[in-house]
Structure formats: C-alpha cells, structure tokens
Amino acid sequence: MGVIINNLSKTKKLGEILVDAGLLNPTQLETALAEGKKRNLRLGSALTALGILSEGNILDALSSQIGLKKIDLSKIIIDPAVGKLISEGLSRQFKMAAISLSDGILTVALSDPLNVFATDALKRHINYNIDIVLAKEHDISKAIDFVWTAKDISKAASYEKVVPTDNKNFQGLASAQTGAAAFSPSVSAAVKEVLQSEDVNIIKLVNDIIYSASKNRASDIHIEPLSDEMIVRERIDGELMEARRIPFQFLNPVIARIKIMANMDIAEKRNPQDSRFDINIGEKNLDVRVSVVPTINGEKAVFRLLDKTSKVNKISELPIDKSDKEKILKIIYKKYGLFLITGPTGSGKTTTAYSMIAELNSINKNIITVEDPVEYKIRYINQIEANQKGGMGFPDALRAVLRQDPDIILVGEIRDEETARIAIQAALTGHFVISTLHTQDSSSAISRLVDMGIEPFLISSSIAGIIGQRLVKHLCGGCKQSYVPEPELLKELGLPAGVNFKFYKETGCDLCRETGYYGRLEIQEILVPSRNVQKLIIEKADAAQIRNAAIKDGFVPLRMAGLKKVIEGITTLEEVLQATQDI
Numbered sequence: 001m002g003v004i005i006n007n008l009s010k011t012k013k014l015g016e017i018l019v020d021a022g023l024l025n026p027t028q029l030e031t032a033l034a035e036g037k038k039r040n041l042r043l044g045s046a047l048t049a050l051g052i053l054s055e056g057n058i059l060d061a062l063s064s065q066i067g068l069k070k071i072d073l074s075k076i077i078i079d080p081a082v083g084k085l086i087s088e089g090l091s092r093q094f095k096m097a098a099i100s101l102s103d104g105i106l107t108v109a110l111s112d113p114l115n116v117f118a119t120d121a122l123k124r125h126i127n128y129n130i131d132i133v134l135a136k137e138h139d140i141s142k143a144i145d146f147v148w149t150a151k152d153i154s155k156a157a158s159y160e161k162v163v164p165t166d167n168k169n170f171q172g173l174a175s176a177q178t179g180a181a182a183f184s185p186s187v188s189a190a191v192k193e194v195l196q197s198e199d200v201n202i203i204k205l206v207n208d209i210i211y212s213a214s215k216n217r218a219s220d221i222h223i224e225p226l227s228d229e230m231i232v233r234e235r236i237d238g239e240l241m242e243a244r245r246i247p248f249q250f251l252n253p254v255i256a257r258i259k260i261m262a263n264m265d266i267a268e269k270r271n272p273q274d275s276r277f278d279i280n281i282g283e284k285n286l287d288v289r290v291s292v293v294p295t296i297n298g299e300k301a302v303f304r305l306l307d308k309t310s311k312v313n314k315i316s317e318l319p320i321d322k323s324d325k326e327k328i329l330k331i332i333y334k335k336y337g338l339f340l341i342t343g344p345t346g347s348g349k350t351t352t353a354y355s356m357i358a359e360l361n362s363i364n365k366n367i368i369t370v371e372d373p374v375e376y377k378i379r380y381i382n383q384i385e386a387n388q389k390g391g392m393g394f395p396d397a398l399r400a401v402l403r404q405d406p407d408i409i410l411v412g413e414i415r416d417e418e419t420a421r422i423a424i425q426a427a428l429t430g431h432f433v434i435s436t437l438h439t440q441d442s443s444s445a446i447s448r449l450v451d452m453g454i455e456p457f458l459i460s461s462s463i464a465g466i467i468g469q470r471l472v473k474h475l476c477g478g479c480k481q482s483y484v485p486e487p488e489l490l491k492e493l494g495l496p497a498g499v500n501f502k503f504y505k506e507t508g509c510d511l512c513r514e515t516g517y518y519g520r521l522e523i524q525e526i527l528v529p530s531r532n533v534q535k536l537i538i539e540k541a542d543a544a545q546i547r548n549a550a551i552k553d554g555f556v557p558l559r560m561a562g563l564k565k566v567i568e569g570i571t572t573l574e575e576v577l578q579a580t581q582d583i
Helices: 014-020 026-039 043-049 055-066 088-094 116-125 137-149 157-161 189-196 201-215 248-261 322-332 349-360 394-404 417-428 442-452 456-462 487-493 531-538 543-552 558-567 573-579
Strands: 096-102 105-110 129-134 220-225 229-236 239-247 273-281 284-295 298-307 337-342 367-371 382-385 408-411 432-437 463-475 481-483 503-505 517-527
Touching (some): 014 043, 026 043, 043 055, 055 129, 088 096, 088 137, 096 137, 105 137, 201 220, 201 229, 229 248, 248 273, 322 517, 337 417, 337 442, 349 367, 349 432, 349 517, 382 394, 394 417, 417 442, 432 442, 442 517, 442 543, 463 558, 463 573, 503 558, 531 543, 558 573
Parallel strands (some): 105 129, 337 463, 408 432
Antiparallel strands (some): 096 105, 220 298, 284 298, 463 517, 481 503
C-alpha cells in the first residue's frame, strides 16, 4: 500500500501548535474545545465558527510548524482522472482531494492533516506514495464537486434552477478579486448565489472549458455569443474548432465568472478589457491572457493559453533540417550582427527567437530581452516588458538596455524606424541582436527596413541573417496514407521527373480527433547575405532581385523547403501550398 511521505506521526496537536504560534491563548483553546464537543466539530472548525481564528490563520500556522506546503486550490484545475484516484465517499468524508500525480507520487490536499483517521484512510486505500499539502476546506469541497460532476455541460439542463435568466441581475456587479466576488448593494441575492455557491455549475463550466481546451492542446479559447446561443471554439494546430454550444441565458454568468478570475471590472460592459491570471491544470502551470470585447449579441471572451511549465527548446534540439540547423547555429554564435525572423502573425517567430536565446543562454553571457509581453520566463536571462502606455516603449527600453553591458539582445519586434535604428546601431557596435519583423519572406525584410528610413549601407553592414518561416500542420503518424503524385503535378512543382516520389494525405483517427493532423512544425528559408546580395542592398534593389541573387548563391526558398517536408511524409502538399501562396 501507499506510504505517507510527510512525516506527521510526531506532530503536536493542533491546539498546541496554535498556542505555540501565539495565535491562541489557553482560555480561547478551552472555549473552542468545549464548543467543538458540544457541536461535534473538530477544533479547527470550532475556532472558525466562533470567529477566533480564520481558516487561513490556521493553515499558515500548520504550514510553518509542521512544514507542509500551503496551496491556493482555487487556482488549480484538477484532472478528473487524477481526482478520482480517491473515491468520492472518502474525499467527501475527510475533505481531501487528489490534485496531481507525478513520478509515482500522489499529491493530496487536506484542510486538517492532523486528522489521523484521514491519513490512515489514505494509507489503506491509496497505492501511491503520498505528498500532503494544505488547502482551505471550502476550496477542497469545490474541487471534489468539479471532479465528480465534471461532464459535458453543453446540454446545460441542470443549470436552469440555479442561474437567473434575467440579464438585468448582472448590471450591478462590481469588480472583484480572483475567486472571491465583491458585490455592490444593488446586486440581487440570486447573482450572489450564482457566483458564491459551492454547488454552482457556472464555476464548473468555466473550469471545464479551460481544462478541456488544455487537454486538447488548444492555444486559444473563444467564448462568443450568437443571437440565440453561445459557442465555444478552440484553436488547435492553428485552426478554430467548435468545442461546445451552450444556451444563451448562461452568457452573462459565464462572462461574469471570467471577469472575476481575471480581476476585471464586472460592471463594465461597453468597453474592451484585457487582463490575465495564472491557473494550474495537473502538471501544467498556465498563464491565461484574457480579452473581453462587447459585440452586438453580448460580450465575447478570448483566452490565450501559455504553458509556463513547458520547456523552451534550444535550436540544436528542434526537429529541423540538419543543414538549416548548422546555418542558424553558425549565425547566432557570431559576436555581433542583426538576425531577423520574419513571417506573418502566427508563424512561430517568437518561438524561434526563444529557441535561439535558449541555445545561447550561459552564465558567462549577459542576455537581455525587451518584449511586449514577456511570453516565457528563462533562468539567467534578464527579461524586460516594454509598456508604451506606461511610458517605456521599445526604443526607451532598448536605450536603457545598451547601458547594461549586454552581450546579446532580443528585441520582441521591430515596429518603427526608431527601434530599427537602435537595433542596427547595437548590432554594428559589438552586440548580437535578435528580432522579429512582419514581412512575407526573408528578402522582403530588406525592403521593409529601407521603407522605415534605414540607410541601405547600414542594413548591408549589420544583417547577419534573415529567416522567413511559416507553420504547417504535422501529419498524424497513426493514420496518414501515402499516394503517388501525378507527373504533371511534379512538373508544376518544379520537382525532377523520373523520381518515384511518394506524398502523404491526412485521413483521421481518434488520436488526431479525426483531423488527420497532430501538432505543427516550422518550414524555414534562411538568407545569409552574400557579397552579391550585400551589393544589391546598397544599390536599393527590390526584394525580387535580392531573392533571385540569393537563389543563385544556394538560397532555398520557403516553398522548396516545404516540399522537402512533403516528400519526407511530415506534412501535406496542400498545407505547404496554402502556407506559401503569398510568396
């Protein structure tokens, strides 16, 4: 059977711990013990019932005295499969919740870890090593409810008795802190019940929407009102997919719950709002960016899900072509120069930039980033969040960074002439600068900088390399099917005749949710300016001339790089053609 990791066998009784901590005097302890005996309550419950101590006071004392970690369970979404490792009866009887399972260790939240009956029950019924953490009883009850009632709530039949259908009930809601609503006097009792009750399905519904999206690898969640219902869509592998439909009367309660989680102004319904919050889902620690905007049918909410626990891969660890990897590594290990990553929105530019600085990351180098916003935190790298509204845009931040003795600088995006000029000057004065630029391909980046007002000779002298990239869907390895392309198609694509090429197409299975694809990958073109290209830049040649000269020097255009992935059976021809149609 399982073993309790936390050694609680020699722990003092709760009363002694609280007295030793100076939170309780002997008279109060006797009063609480008498009340507990009278009402059949454990000491902690009696103390809170009498108003002598709050549950938070008690948990803080326990955490300090017996060395158990205290957690905020209201910010954690439990995987129901993990939660159900403890039976519902046991969970409710002893107010305990299994919250995560990792390396054979089951983490269990308790509000009263000194209850020997609870710990004995865990020893008897659980076949894992157990790590006990502290959480509020109220939050544990909510977690238990979520685990044992989490289901497809899109039918929503059970809500009708709980949720008020009168939208006017929600007009008086004031702003509130995450997980604890604050109400103005005008708010009806029904609304308070919706947002405060342990048994409310709205809280479960929003949790379930986030949990399902995370489980499905979604990068974004769209909660949007139609004229007669609400639709939830998830962006998976770059494509929006319908997840569920919910009756329209639940729109305002759901948006109100989202605003509470994100610490937004609940009463504000006519202006857009942006915020964020952190939440744990199993082993994932998600940074959730929230945007709420008013539409003609009501407010729409969009979540961007960023997994802060995911590892930032180095360039050397990425599944890219060996020759491309060698080119990139050769460029980024230069002492100075400007390396640009180009492509439209959603082409993975930031991920590539992070992979570069992860590769370069060293205790011997001073690496500083200027981003808006900071997407992932990386140890040993100094990350600065640019904030134009706060008075520190990219140019101001860059000027400050140059006084910090940097070796490598990452500029989140070059948006204007001033930022471009400072970045280029930094690259010319002994710093290696990495940045992104919104252009369709690598050669267009040159024209874009010229259009910004940068002198061509400065561009020619500073550019170390330019990547143009796109994201395409990765074929599902469990169901892809091969086919032989027609000779006419091969000719049209510029592929050599007489070669027995085999392409693959998507089919669909349970693993990929019948889409035929699972995940995405980058296709890249890498432009390293040759002497001919540098000469053309100084002569103000257009993007097409620069591109043609680079091809003569061995440059592989984006479409050809994509076709190589098609031939390797990694993606489909349709994906590559669609991704490169504007080049």
